[in-house]
Amino acid sequence: MTTDLIENLMLELRRGTLVLSVLSELRQRQYGYSLKERLAQDGVEIDQGTLYPLLRRLEKQGLLDSVWQVEESRPRRYYVLSIAGQQVLETMSHEWRELVRVMDQLLEGGNHGTA
Amino acid sequence: MELLERYVHEVGRRLPAKQCTDVEAELRSLLTDALEARVSSRGEGKEAISEEDQVAVLTEFGPPAKIAAQYAPPYQYLIGPRVFSVYLIVVAAVSGALTLAHLVSLVVALRGAASFSGELGRSLLEMGPGYFSALIAGLGSVTLVFAILERVLPTSESLELGDKAWDPRSLPAVQDRDRVKPAGLIAGIAVLVILIVGLNLYPNNVAMSFVHVSGTEDVGARWVAMPLLAPGFFQAYLPLLNIAWVVAIVLNVILLYQGRWQLGTRIADVGLSAYGVFILYRMLIGPPMIGLNPEWIALITGKVASAGSAHTEILTQMLARQMQWALVVVLVITIVDLGHKVYLVFRTRPGAA
Numbered sequence: 524m525t526t527d528l529i530e531n532l533m534l535e536l537r538r539g540t541l542v543l544s545v546l547s548e549l550r551q552r553q554y555g556y557s558l559k560e561r562l563a564q565d566g567v568e569i570d571q572g573t574l575y576p577l578l579r580r581l582e583k584q585g586l587l588d589s590v591w592q593v594e595e596s597r598p599r600r601y602y603v604l605s606i607a608g609q610q611v612l613e614t615m616s617h618e619w620r621e622l623v624r625v626m627d628q629l630l631e632g633g634n635h636g637t638a
Numbered sequence: 639m640e641l642l643e644r645y646v647h648e649v650g651r652r653l654p655a656k657q658c659t660d661v662e663a664e665l666r667s668l669l670t671d672a673l674e675a676r677v678s679s680r681g682e683g684k685e686a687i688s689e690e691d692q693v694a695v696l697t698e699f700g701p702p703a704k705i706a707a708q709y710a711p712p713y714q715y716l717i718g719p720r721v722f723s724v725y726l727i728v729v730a731a732v733s734g735a736l737t738l739a740h741l742v743s744l745v746v747a748l749r750g751a752a753s754f755s756g757e758l759g760r761s762l763l764e765m766g767p768g769y770f771s772a773l774i775a776g777l778g779s780v781t782l783v784f785a786i787l788e789r790v791l792p793t794s795e796s797l798e799l800g801d802k803a804w805d806p807r808s809l810p811a812v813q814d815r816d817r818v819k820p821a822g823l824i825a826g827i828a829v830l831v832i833l834i835v836g837l838n839l840y841p842n843n844v845a846m847s848f849v850h851v852s853g854t855e856d857v858g859a860r861w862v863a864m865p866l867l868a869p870g871f872f873q874a875y876l877p878l879l880n881i882a883w884v885v886a887i888v889l890n891v892i893l894l895y896q897g898r899w900q901l902g903t904r905i906a907d908v909g910l911s912a913y914g915v916f917i918l919y920r921m922l923i924g925p926p927m928i929g930l931n932p933e934w935i936a937l938i939t940g941k942v943a944s945a946g947s948a949h950t951e952i953l954t955q956m957l958a959r960q961m962q963w964a965l966v967v968v969l970v971i972t973i974v975d976l977g978h979k980v981y982l983v984f985r986t987r988p989g990a991a
Contacts, residue, residue: 555664556671572700575668576708579661591663599671600664 541569543619545577546612549587552603578602586611641692642669644809645702652706652719655985661709669695689807696806717781718788725784732776740769763960770967815982816899823890830883830890837876841867868929875927878917885910904983911976918969928957 544567548558555575562569581587586608592599604612646669650662672695677686699705706719717725744765836843842865889906896903921927930953 554671555668556675560675570700571668571672571698572705572708575664576705579709597667597670598663599667 549604552601554599647812648702649706693806701804818893870925871927908979922965
């Protein structure tokens with residue numbers, strides 16, 4: 524029961540970081556599987572069934588550009604940050620760092636000190 | 639890589655048409671990447687990809703309904719990919735149950751009837767509208783429930799049957815929608831020829847047959863046939879129908895020769911269906927198709943010709959009303975079918991033509 528609860532909470536916590544993780548990796552253009560591998564190498568495990576539809580949604584929101592590359596052994600769709608995506612990444616990165624600073628403070632007892 | 643294709647097809651068929659081809663192509667590419675990476679990690683080439691590899695990769699991706707739901711924008715459908723398969727099953731069950739219930743009622747009504755043919759006609763006349771009303775109400779309620787479910791079900795949930803222990807091996811084979819079935823085409827041609835010959839050469843054979851008993855039961859009993867179609871049918875509609883049937887025969891022969899639906903035959907089929915809608919509409923607003931002879935009615939009812947005339951009027955009106963209902967139903971079905979055929983034209987690759 525407690526293990527399940529912790530797992531669910533951890534899942535929720537990680538889910539909140541997925542978009543930022545994906546945007547940060549797509550400063551360089553990647554196709555779906557190479558992005559998944561890069562994320563895994565950097566310690567972010569994400570289901571393929573979640574990642575690929577997410578790329579589509581981000582593209583639809585105008586944060587990513589995509590292009591089919593047909594010169595390779597088989598056609599692959601490459602994704603890269605759009606201009607709007609770069610601005611969003613910059614804003615989100617700033618927000619993330621601020622969040623980490625605040626959370627660190629909170630977890631260390633905050634401005635009120637420990638009892 | 640048959641399992642991969644079956645999976646891609648199952649995801650694609652749950653997606654909007656404008657999204658389907660692109661997502662299918664990307665999914666095929668991504669799955670192939672994952673499969674090649676898997677065999678490459680064993681130091682093997684892509685020719686070593688086995689069914690077990692496909693099962694492992696597809697299991698990791700998850701059931702097609704879940705993937706399709708992730709790709710499809712929320713609330714784009716009245717009934718979305720997450721619940722659609724179960725919705726179809728419930729629709730089939732409700733339709734079957736309603737049909738069965740009406741058939742049982744019909745059998746019960748006929749069991750105690752003195753005259754089978756008279757009771758059959760009366761029961762059918764009474765039950766026809768009731769059956770369609772029940773069907774519309776039943777299916778409407780089911781659709782409403784599933785539309786609500788679509789909106790209240792958490793996004794991570796799916797009603798797909800067998801979701802918990804999903805096995806890629808259970809994916810249905812991909813149906814080739816462009817391949818024609820010769821048996822169906824040949825049967826279609828045969829029916830059309832029978833219609834053309836029957837209605838043009840033997841118009842009086844479209845009749846209601848019954849046993850006429852004159853005097854005592856065993857004396858003078860004989861089968862008689864009462865023609866049903868009005869002269870207006872042969873003047874106003876039969877020429878139009880003949881054109882449609884001849885074109886349909888030609889189309890079926892071409893399909894038999896080509897073996898596959900192509901863009902040209904798909905467009906011809908759409909034209910034929912549109913022409914069918916035109917004919918049905920003309921039948922709905924034009925002169926009546928059913929025409930009963932008072933002398934025949936007098937013969938059936940055993941009354942004098944004047945009484946037969948009154949019966950004829952009532953019966954003709956009842957039949958005309960039923961015919962109009964039937965025409966409305968057929969018209970709606972034909973329009974839906976026309977929409978489906980138009981969709982098939984757009985999904986047919988021009989290269990295949």
